[in-house]
Amino acid sequence: AAGSDAPFPAGVAVVRLxxxxxxxxxxxxxxxxxxxxxxxxxxxxxxxxxxxxxxxGIFSAGLDITEMCGRSEEHLGEFWxxxxxLWILLYGSRLATVAAINGSSPAGGCLVALSCDYRIxxxxxxxxxxxxxxxLGIVAPFWLKDSLLNTVGHRATERSLQLGxxxxxQEALKIGFVDELVPEExxxxxxxxxxxxxxxxxxxARQLSKSxxxxxxxxxxLMHREADIQDFVRFISRDAIQKSLQKYMALLKxxxx
Amino acid sequence: AAGSDAPFPAGVAVVRLxxxxxxxxxxxxxxxxxxxxxxxxxxxxxxxxxxxxxxxGIFSAGLDITEMCGRSEEHLGEFWxxxxxLWILLYGSRLATVAAINGSSPAGGCLVALSCDYRIxxxxxxxxxxxxxxxLGIVAPFWLKDSLLNTVGHRATERSLQLGxxxxxQEALKIGFVDELVPEExxxxxxxxxxxxxxxxxxxARQLSKSxxxxxxxxxxLMHREADIQDFVRFISRDAIQKSLQKYMALLKxxxx
Amino acid sequence: AAGSDAPFPAGVAVVRLxxxxxxxxxxxxxxxxxxxxxxxxxxxxxxxxxxxxxxxGIFSAGLDITEMCGRSEEHLGEFWxxxxxLWILLYGSRLATVAAINGSSPAGGCLVALSCDYRIxxxxxxxxxxxxxxxLGIVAPFWLKDSLLNTVGHRATERSLQLGxxxxxQEALKIGFVDELVPEExxxxxxxxxxxxxxxxxxxARQLSKSxxxxxxxxxxLMHREADIQDFVRFISRDAIQKSLQKYMALLKxxxx
Numbered sequence: 214a215a216g217s218d219a220p221f222p223a224g225v226a227v228v229r230l231x232x233x234x235x236x237x238x239x240x241x242x243x244x245x246x247x248x249x250x251x252x253x254x255x256x257x258x259x260x261x262x263x264x265x266x267x268x269x270g271i272f273s274a275g276l277d278i279t280e281m282c283g284r285s286e287e288h289l290g291e292f293w294x295x296x297x298x299l300w301i302l303l304y305g306s307r308l309a310t311v312a313a314i315n316g317s318s319p320a321g322g323c324l325v326a327l328s329c330d331y332r333i334x335x336x337x338x339x340x341x342x343x344x345x346x347x348x349l350g351i352v353a354p355f356w357l358k359d360s361l362l363n364t365v366g367h368r369a370t371e372r373s374l375q376l377g378x379x380x381x382x383q384e385a386l387k388i389g390f391v392d393e394l395v396p397e398e399x400x401x402x403x404x405x406x407x408x409x410x411x412x413x414x415x416x417x418a419r420q421l422s423k424s425x426x427x428x429x430x431x432x433x434x435l436m437h438r439e440a441d442i443q444d445f446v447r448f449i450s451r452d453a454i455q456k457s458l459q460k461y462m463a464l465l466k467x468x469x470x
Numbered sequence: 471a472a473g474s475d476a477p478f479p480a481g482v483a484v485v486r487l488x489x490x491x492x493x494x495x496x497x498x499x500x501x502x503x504x505x506x507x508x509x510x511x512x513x514x515x516x517x518x519x520x521x522x523x524x525x526x527g528i529f530s531a532g533l534d535i536t537e538m539c540g541r542s543e544e545h546l547g548e549f550w551x552x553x554x555x556l557w558i559l560l561y562g563s564r565l566a567t568v569a570a571i572n573g574s575s576p577a578g579g580c581l582v583a584l585s586c587d588y589r590i591x592x593x594x595x596x597x598x599x600x601x602x603x604x605x606l607g608i609v610a611p612f613w614l615k616d617s618l619l620n621t622v623g624h625r626a627t628e629r630s631l632q633l634g635x636x637x638x639x640q641e642a643l644k645i646g647f648v649d650e651l652v653p654e655e656x657x658x659x660x661x662x663x664x665x666x667x668x669x670x671x672x673x674x675a676r677q678l679s680k681s682x683x684x685x686x687x688x689x690x691x692l693m694h695r696e697a698d699i700q701d702f703v704r705f706i707s708r709d710a711i712q713k714s715l716q717k718y719m720a721l722l723k724x725x726x727x
Numbered sequence: 728a729a730g731s732d733a734p735f736p737a738g739v740a741v742v743r744l745x746x747x748x749x750x751x752x753x754x755x756x757x758x759x760x761x762x763x764x765x766x767x768x769x770x771x772x773x774x775x776x777x778x779x780x781x782x783x784g785i786f787s788a789g790l791d792i793t794e795m796c797g798r799s800e801e802h803l804g805e806f807w808x809x810x811x812x813l814w815i816l817l818y819g820s821r822l823a824t825v826a827a828i829n830g831s832s833p834a835g836g837c838l839v840a841l842s843c844d845y846r847i848x849x850x851x852x853x854x855x856x857x858x859x860x861x862x863l864g865i866v867a868p869f870w871l872k873d874s875l876l877n878t879v880g881h882r883a884t885e886r887s888l889q890l891g892x893x894x895x896x897q898e899a900l901k902i903g904f905v906d907e908l909v910p911e912e913x914x915x916x917x918x919x920x921x922x923x924x925x926x927x928x929x930x931x932a933r934q935l936s937k938s939x940x941x942x943x944x945x946x947x948x949l950m951h952r953e954a955d956i957q958d959f960v961r962f963i964s965r966d967a968i969q970k971s972l973q974k975y976m977a978l979l980k981x982x983x984x
Contacts, residue, residue, distance in 0.1 A: 330628070330632065331629075346932065347928045347929065347932035347933055347936055348928060348932075349932075350929040350931070350932050351932060352932050352935045352936055352939070353936070355939060358936075358939055358940070362624070363624040363625065363628070364624070364625050365625070366623055366624070366625075366880055367876070367877040367878070367880070367940070368877065368878050368879070368880075368903055370940060371844070371877070371937070371940050372845070372906075374936040374939075374940065375844065375925070375928065375933050375936045375937055376924060376925065376928060376933075377928060377932075389625055392629075410633060411632070411633065414604045414605060414632065414633060414634060415604065415607040415714075417607070418603065418604035418605075418606075418607050418608060418609050418634075419604055419632050419633075421609045422604055422609055422610070422615075422631040422632045423628070423632055425609070425612060425615055425631075426615070426624070426627060426628050426631065457929075587885070587889065588886070619881070620881040620882065620885070621881070621882050622882070623880055623881070623882075646882055649886075667890060668889070668890065671861045671862060671889065671890060671891060672861065672864040672971075674864070675860070675861035675862075675863075675864050675865060675866050675891075676861055676889050676890075678866045679861055679866055679867070679872075679888040679889045680885070680889055682866070682869060682872055682888075683872070683881070683884060683885050683888065
């Protein structure tokens with residue numbers, strides 16, 4: 214659901230993720246998000262975008278695993294194309310984008326956070342953020358790896374990805390995974406303030422600078438999009454991976470019960 | 471004006487920028503600087519180069535905006551080629567190069583600082599340094615962006631360029647924009663000391679290491695030099711950009727009056 | 728000499744370098760190491776590798792200079808191919824690799840440390856680590872430079888290589904050359920603990936992540952291996968370099984006497 218909020222500067226849209234229970238990125242949600250983002254991208258009056266969660270304690274739990282379990286190759290391909298599309302739209306957005314990370318943000322939940330221009334996280338020590346894919350026996354795609362590389366550098370990315378590290382807000386700040394921490398109740402007010410700084414810069418100059426720094430990383434996916442889909446479908450369809458995902462889902466259901 | 475100073479090791483040239491009022495890089499100054507640098511480059515006995523300002527409080531205010539306002543395409547092209555040439559000479563210099571940043575160094579003023587091998591800044595909190603081009607509605611060229619990337623990394627460069635940030639000496643030190651701070655009156659003495667460390671290394675080994683790390687960035691401009699000139703001329707000739715520059719110049723004149 | 732130790736998780740091999748007096752990497756030692764590593768790489772049950780030294784105070788003094796002094800081009804080429812091979816095996820290893828740096832590690836001694844997944848150093852202030860090649864008038868090969876780039880970033884690599892800096896453990900930790908410091912007597916126990924973290928991740932996911940981050944750097948050498956050998960042979964055969972190495976060896980002998 215996208216909407217505009219009182220304390221925000223004119224021209225700023227606020228997207229509040231609300232897909233209970235944990236903002237899992239299902240195919241339906243991804244499709245809706247991409248449509249909403251494309252509309253904002255095309256709306257002349259829109260200059261900035263704040264991403265946050267409407268669900269207490271969770272920013273986004275990442276990709277919806279049910280979309281990857283026991284599905285046809287066609288479905289898997291359609292799903293992955295939507296995942297790519299969300300990243301392409303956000304990482305290459307002409308808008309100034311701020312992530313107000315008001316809850317945990319593991320794995321695919323970082324897709325949104327890492328493609329924004331600025332990351333503010335609630336300083337609640339119960340929250341964590343990170344690309345923990347390897348712990349489930351899967352691997353972050355190359356373009357998400359590149360987003361992390363461009364954020365925390367090569368060395369921190371090596372450790373982070375190989376160990377599937379989840380960082381507390383303090384740790385995330387220390388390695389540069391997020392840009393600042395604020396008390397949870399102040400996160401939207403701070404996002405509005407930060408957005409004001411970004412919108413103080415003439416759009417065309419800001420956009421040219423952003424594009425100069427992100428074009429190569431974006432082009433890498435745009436030029437290998439079909440191969441990346443095929444890689445994903447082939448990998449995720451493996452028996453061992455399917456078993457590992459099913460085991461993980463059973464664990465999740467047990468936790469919820 | 472280039473000269474050699476008493477406290478410096480043998481073989482070290484000191485370039486003191488002195489173009490009142492603010493060491494603006496005019497076409498004339500750029501041409502003179504490039505000639506002087508080429509001479510030092512060709513002089514066998516010369517091994518090191520210290521860059522500093524002879525004007526209190528300002529290292530260099532950057533490109534001289536009058537060279538970009540209401541000028542012919544030919545003039546703009548000639549100007550930009552000289553700007554490129556200064557960077558090519560300095561970034562690829564066989565000499566050990568130290569910037570003694572004894573004043574503010576916005577936008578193009580960073581061109582000199584970022585292409586040196588080492589940056590010492592006076593710790594006067596009134597001074598600042600940064601690529602603030604976007605605040606004027608313009609954009610740093612890709613090779614200056616690459617110099618910053620190679621100095622502070624990808625993440626800091628994204629923020630820095632998009633927001634046109636000017637850093638205090640303390641902030642500049644923290645993100646690695648400069649290498650150390652010293653009291654203003656000790657900056658040349660410290661530059662001499664630092665130069666001693668760099669000249670303690672056999673020249674050929676130091677030069678090969680430097681080239682291995684800078685060649686790719688240099689080649690990128692060398693192979694796209696004409697296209698970069700055309701991009702600059704086309705961009706800066708736009709009505710909106712010309713108006714924005716004229717507005718900025720009027721503001722500067724008002725300040726001076 | 729490779730062996731397995733009591734406190735280490737199952738599937739972890741410990742390689743203890745023991746080539747008196749200073750673990751110099753001679754052609755014979757390199758050949759033995761490469762054979763041992765290839766065997767571990769091929770042994771299904773082996774999942775992790777800890778590298779340490781059996782000689783008090785020294786991790787490895789680097790390449791054995793006698794292999795480079797007054798030798799035939801054929802010998803130099805064979806030697807360099809073995810040096811490359813050690814790096815290729817270690818940097819691209821499917822195993823989780825931890826360096827337990829329990830002594831000084833100058834120049835080629837860093838080859839092993841920088842190609843591991845994790846670096847623990849003894850916090851003894853007498854030890855140092857760094858690529859100090861330029862101080863001897865020689866230059867680290869591009870793939871070792873790339874290993875450092877991927878560890879400490881571009882800026883620190885520029886200073887580090889050009890000045891041939893040797894870092895104390897504290898300094899090495901600060902710039903990210905090593906990942907943590909421990910009291911010397913606890914280094915193997917800590918390596919075992921760390922290895923436990925790395926082996927908690929499913930091997931195939933960890934390996935795919937590692938490969939995604941290192942493949943480009945590895946391929947660069949694999950595709951230019953012969954040219955790199957020729958460059959080395961040509962450079963090291965120069966009269967000036969030979970004289971410089973002989974001078975250095977005389978100095979070392981004097982010290983030992």
